[in-house]
Structures are given as C-alpha cells and as structure tokens.
Amino acid sequence: MISGRFDYITPFYNQNHSNKGFVEDIDKLLGSYDLNVKSIPFTSDRLPIEWFPKISTKSRKIKVLKKYDGLQLFQMTYNYRDGNEEREEEGDFFIYEHPEYIKVYVAITFEPGDFFRRIMLPFFESLFPHIMMTFITHKKLRKLLENFKEENQFSSIIITRASQRFRFNEEGKNKKIVPMVSWPQMDLSKAFKWVYENNGWFQSLNFKAKRHISTFAEISITRQGVLVTNNLYEKVFKGFIIPVCKIIHENIEFFGNRGRLSNRKLSAKPLTVDFGIEQFADASENNKFIQSMKRLNKASVSVIHGNPYIHLSVVDYFDGSIFDLWVLNSSQLFIVPQMKASVSSIKRIINHVFDTYAEGDIRDYREALD
C-alpha cells in the first residue's frame, strides 16, 4: 500500500513480467491510474542481481523479490533516526536489463518522490564509479525534446520548471557554478536560447507535452538522464530512455580501453573535446579553464604548463585513473589517458569540463587531426 492512496502497484508487482512487454505494461498502468514512474538509466560493472543484496548495510537492506527474464524486482529498506525516533522506509524498484546493450540497465520505480529522491537515487549515486549514469549535453537534450515533440505530434512542449546552472564568467578561484530554479513557462526554443546565452545548462527540466490545450504528460528529465513521467511511458521510453541508454552504451564503447595498459605497446589513445568556437582566443581563458579544473573534487590537478598553452596532470582519486590534459589551440581540449583510465573517470572529467567550463563535441584525437 502506498500511503494515503489505493494500492494499484502491489497487483502490478505480483504479475509475471519480462523485459519484453514491461514498458507496455507500465504504459497501461499509468494510463489507468494517477501515478508517476521514475526511471534511472545506468551502467554497472557488476551484476545488480548479485551485487545489490551483498552491499546491504546496517541502515540499508536490499533483497531480490522476484526474478524475471531480463528483469528483477528489488526491495530496499532504509532505517534512520528522526530525532529520538527510529524510522523505517521501504520501497520497491525494478531493474530492467537493456536487451541489446550489455551492462546497461534502467532502475524503475513507482515509489513516492520522497523515497526516490532521498533514498533510492542517492543509493545509485553512491555506487559511483561502479555504477555510472550519463550526462546529456545541452545540445543533445534540446534535440531529444524536439524529436519527442515531432515524433509524437505534440503542438508544444512547455517548460514548467527548470533548474539551471551558470558557469562562472570571471576569473577567480572561488567562483562557482551558480544554481538557479525558475518556472519560465517558456517554449523549448526560448528556454534553450536563454540558458545558452547565459553560459548555462539545465540540470533538470519539467515540461508538459501538449496538443493544443490538452496536456498529455507531465515529464521531468535531468542532465543525468533520470526520467519521471505520469503518462505515455512507451513514448517516453522510446523518446528519452532508449536514447539515454544508447549514450551510456556509446560512452562505454568509446571511452573503454583508453588506458595505456589496455594495449601491449602502452600507446596513448587521446580524446578531443571540440568546443566549436574560439574558446581560448583570449589568454585569460587559460586561467579560467585551469581554475575550473581545480574545482574537480576527489582529484589532483597539477599544472605542468599554464601559458601560452595548457598542460595539466589530472589524477582521479575515485579509482586512480590519470590523464594529461592539453590545450594547444583555441578551440580544442585534448585528453590523453595514462596507464589507467576507466570509462567512469573519463566520463567524470568530461562531465566536469562541460558543467564548469563549456560543452563541446567529443571525438577521437586521430579523427580530430584529420
């Protein structure tokens, strides 16, 4: 029983499912009842069904309730103190195995927002670097929304709530990205233009998919690919979750085996972030970039050379990955993975650059040279 409401979910949990018709099953459920479903696309280097029950702690216990083909139902119990009172919260979630992309999963739950935000999502985030979500670039997010609108013939996508961050524009060690929440009630193009002009990006967007005056779904999406919707799950799955799973899969493929130890000759396999504009046209930009890299948490950032070109040595203390970062022209950043360079670490470095400095297109160095 979901507190205060009639329990539509337990019968759903008790049905037999498989990952084949599961999305359709959810779609039907949402269409019939006033519910919303939350989805977290992620990759894991360990099998959730084997791993999750083993990482139970004193305050958090996870057990497998049901196993289906490519789908499992888990239950998480969380104990905490609220003043003098011991409290317990419990919630269930499915892990959907992507049928095509190996190691790519979607965690799906109908639990209330409070459980999702305070317990379930932090649990997944705490498992980094073994579990990794993704990041959706500003450009990609806009494209996903536009495609969603077009393919489903909505007359408008109205952004009802936006959480955005603004990258700092001035030099200085202590300048941070500025978080901001707004309720712009803007259409897509205006909202994206506004945030781009202010050197920012959306951390999350809540929007209504409308056909004229009718609202068909209220959806939210975060930069990490976390989706919440109250309707049209099949369309949302196709329009957002599958593309996000694809991004995760492509990240694994593209960022995988980049460490020098992955080849006998110990050759480096650099990556390029192409900013597309003369990002480093001004010499003061070097310092801005260095300061933004120095804000990378759980890392060492050593400046080997700072001007006129940039050469940094970056150590990721999450797993010991190391990179040489170079800026050798005005529009590109070169990332050279050293002996160890995990997918999660490469993604973390690039994500940090995109969040705190500027977004760009990621390419293989050799391809970028051509």
Added chain:
Amino acid sequence: MSDTKEIRNKIDDYNETIHAIVGFMNFFRYDDKKKIIRDDIVVFQGRRFKPSPEKSINQKGEKVEYVTPDIGILLPLKSGVIGEVKKGFPADQKLWFKTFKQLMSYDDDLIGWPSDDEKVDSHDVVLILHQSRSVAVQEFYENNKGTEIEIKRPFSIVEFNRSAEAKPFYFFRRTFGHLSEKNIDEQLKYGVSVPMLVFISLYSEIKLYDDEPQLPYLLQLIWEHVVLQKACEDERFERLRKNQKIKIDLDIETIIEKLHKGFSFRRLYDKESARQPKIPKREWVIRACKKFVELNEAKWLDENKTKITFYFRQYDDVLTHFIEHCLEEEQEEIQLKLFKNEEFS
C-alpha cells in the same frame, strides 16, 4: 624569481628538451609523402656507444667506457645521426667546450649502433640547441674550429624554439653545416614549424630522458604513476579520506621499471639492450626515495635501500605539494646550518 617559479621553469626546460628531441627525431621517422611513420628508421635516446681504441682514453688520460649522445637515429643503408640537445648554455663560454668535447667524442667509429654488427658506414654529428644561443654558439665553434674543436664527420647546428602563441609549435632550422639526408637538410634550411598538437601522445608518453629531472618533478612522476597505481589496487583506496593514508610497499627496481617502460624513450625503441640504460637511472630514483623519506612520505624497509614503504595520501595538486615541501625542507636545512654555525662560532 621565486624559488617555486625557478623550479617550475626548470621543469619546463626539461620538457622542452624532450619535445625538441621528439620533434627532431620525427623529421627522420615521418614519411611526409606517404604520411606514415617509417618502420625502417630506428631512433633512440641515451644509448651507450663504445669509443674506438683511439678515443677510448680522454685528454686527462682516463679510460672512456662509453659515450651517450642525447639523440640517435639509425637510417637504412647503414648511416646514422647522433647528437646533443641543449636547451641552455651557461653564461661562461669556457664551459661550452664541455659540450663540444662531447660532440667530438661522437666523431668516432662508435660501436653500439642498433644494427647487426653495431656499426654504421657513416654518420652525422648534430648539435640541437635553443635559438637564443645558436648564433653565439656557432661563432664559438667557428672561432675554435681547427684548434680546440675538431669534428671531421658532417657536423651541423640546428636551432629550435617554442613559439609563445595560442597554437604553439616548435620551430627547427639548420643554421650551420649540412645534414647528409638531403631532403631533411633542405627542409631545415629555411626552417620548419612543427605544431605541438601533432605530438601530444608522445609528449604524454615520454616524460623522462637521460638527464636527471628536477627532484619535485620526479617525485610527482613516482607518486602518480607508481605509488598511486599500486594504492588504487587497495580496497581502501576508493573510500580514502584526505586525512587518511595507505601504506604501499615497493622496491626500487619496480619504480625504475614502471617509469622506464611507461615514460622514457623506450616508447620509441622498445628492444632490450645492455647499451640502452634504464631511464630513470637508479641513482635518481634512490635520491628521490631519500627525499620521500626526508619529507616523511615514506620509510626505508631495508638497510640496503632496495625496498621502501610509501604513505600514500591524496593531495589536491601533487606537483605543487612536492615543490613546496622540497623548498620548505631546503629552507629548514639552511636555517639549521646557520643555527649550528652561530652556536659554534
């Protein structure tokens, strides 16, 4: 100039020398027409050559076991190039003779080329130096040629310079003599600009050559690429806090091996050879480890100083950490000496 800045400049000079070596070697390695790296060219750095009997005794009457040019290139048809690379020349010109004596020692039927019989039929001798000194050094050579300095083999001077532009490049120009490889000599006659971004892989892979780097830089390389790489195998690594440490046991040979395989010119010449000494040299690594011990970052595990325990911690900026701590320690030593002198004066 502050001490920190001076150390950073010396580290930069060290890297600039590596970049110059890589850049010069590449004129021979890279086939400009086919746009590929030639597999019939062998390049090497810091290789030990045995002098001929005539040159195996130096002017002081001492036996010369071997000579080690900074740069070596073995070309098809048994010819080659060897030379020295100098970022800086001292102000006192008398000291320049040392470099030219080295170059003269390469003007010899050296044994040790990576060919079947370890010999070549002919080779060039080249001095690659920073543009800031090239005119003065050329004049010095010409003034002393035939008297103090005598090089019979084809000898040339090639200057280099790193541009201070947003798209940095190394500029190379032959300013004196000729290289026997005609096409390369022709290219270098008017100067060639080599964009740095072409070599970012090699610049990232090669961090050491056969000259000892600044101590804080070597400490950083050992800490990041050897100590940390072992620390991250420890299950505590992932959850390590800044005020916590992990003990990491290593032996000196492992440190040398890891840096040699991963960050020396072995990257370009990976055949094991007794003539190709391991870089970093053992004595540099011992010195670095002694410094780790002095800085309380490590302790020796045996009297022979073959094994060492590091206390791995997370630093926000590993290079700055070691520069500052080396300088602090030097300051303390100076103060201690002053204190002792005052005490006993």
